[in-house]
Amino acid sequence: MSLIDPSVPKWVVDLQSLPASRSKNSSIPDPPGYPSQSAALSKKQASKEAKTQPRKQPTTEEMDTLKLKKAWEVALAPVKSLPMTAIMMYMSGNSLQIFSIMMVFMAFKNPIMGIISTNQAFERFESESNKGKIIQAKLAYVAMQLVALAVGIWKVNAMGLLPTTRSDWLAWEAQREPLELAVPAL
Template sequence: MSQNTVPQWVADLEHPPQPRPKNSSIPDPPGFPSQAVSGKKQSKGPAAAPARKPPTAAETDTLKLKKAWEVALAPVKNLPMTAIMMYMSGNSLQIFSIMMVFMAFKNPIMGILATNQAFERFESDGNRGKMLQVKLAYVAMQIVALALGVWKVNAMGLLPTTTSDWLAWEAQRDPIEHAVVAL
């Protein structure tokens, strides 16, 4: 190969081959108008595609409300995996189960505290009343996630739910009778 010859791929980049004529038996995909209309080429600028009308305020509010509901129901989507992880970690006090319990309490509490920040991008003047319902649903879902953490703590035996857990605060009973040892 001599030094003056150029590889074929370089020649193709410098002088691309002519496009083949379109086979008219294959229809264009939806949303892609054909290049040749009645023998003339369309301009490839923004005017070639039909202009889309901007959404109305009601349509925008509806879309924002749908997205807000997706955010509100997201904590429930994580519950099955969290429950399985908690079940599999066991009920003994180990670093993994302690970390699972910590995360089970931390995430819902932080979610409840950041409720307004989670939904401020979806809120507008037209949907304020409906956003209150979404926020309440979000808080309810976070409480359900928190209840899962309480279940795990109870399963680990860390909640004081039995009488023996409260013996320090029980009053000692005064005996009605006394027994004397006979000699």
């Protein structure tokens, strides 16, 4: 006689009981990227053995090389955002709208803040042995920030806000003294 209550649905009984373990059919290979259970267990054991071995500490020359590579990545980072900034400025148009004004403000604010915080950006990479090489990266960083600032100046000029024509300076231009005066006759 069975101990299963007839009032309990079959799916509840199936959820409460564990499925019977099936033996793996060796004629069906594992799908690509899914190793078999024995291979997975051997990888776990190998990783445990690898974890027990202590890691060799890098030398100061290796650390300086890594720090210098990271410093150059930081130095060249402003240039990576320039194409997108230039496209956004071009697409925003040359009229005075809130979007174009915000774009110009950000085009000036970000490079100026970057130039001001140059030493802070590179202080984590600087050591006594690589100080001269870090200065090169700092100079490249400042040059890239100036290029980013030039994109902002280009946009301000395109909007007509830079006084580059003669008519922009008429208030300061001296009035010419005529050589002769003509008086109309009555």
